[in-house]
Amino acid sequence: MTGPLPVSYKEFCASYGPGVVGHFLKVLHPNSSGASQSEYILQMAGLYHELYPEAIPHDVYPHSESGAVLWALSAESDALFLVRHGRTEWKIGVWFRQWSQWEEYSEEVPIWLARQAAGGLVIPGLPLGVHGGFIPLD
Template sequence: MAGYGPGIIGDFLNLLHPQSATLDMFAVIERMAPLYQELVPETIPYPVFPAEDGMVLWASTAEGDACFLVPGVEGSWRIGVWFRQWAQWEEYEESVPVWLLRQAEGSLVIPGLPLRYLPRFAAVD
């Protein structure tokens, strides 16, 4: 976790961190995981941490969308996004840095995540 810090991209995407006073990953997970777990498996296909083998919430948007790290095979991870406004689940194979960079440069356009227009990062804490 030392490789990144908490912050906000484009006043839209909140990057959580376990040692943040403002964007505390564990506090957000404790508060939100029960709500997301209610959507499993009808809308969100996987259990949510702290459930065993659950996805880990790592970011949220200003519109209430949630970004998860989804466990894969042999220790790999992929990105899962719950788009609240559309009640829709999407998955991406990229790592988090590549996924963010591709959106900021416009090579990955995701409706509902306007990061190509708002790529500025502001650190918090």
């Protein structure tokens, strides 16, 4: 997509594929064999880019080759992006639709998800620890 994505994200996708975390967060996988999510990712990213350009403080891929990459959507239409900072650093950017608010987190995707599912990281609006678990979609 936008060059090298974070290794930890690619490993997570290779290990688990697309799925739902905590009955709330749908993790998208661009190369999913069964769900064909690459086109879906491009459509949804374009929609967020068009509808909320002032709310998301980064360009969004594919409208910008170096833009933030959509990697998950919540049950409440919150959008989660991988955001490049510098040459090698990536952050998780979350646009909370219900609050029209942007937040960024420094952790890698698997650690960020695991901490939430285990209750070690509580983010209002993302109740991943309530149900926990991962349900594969492929």
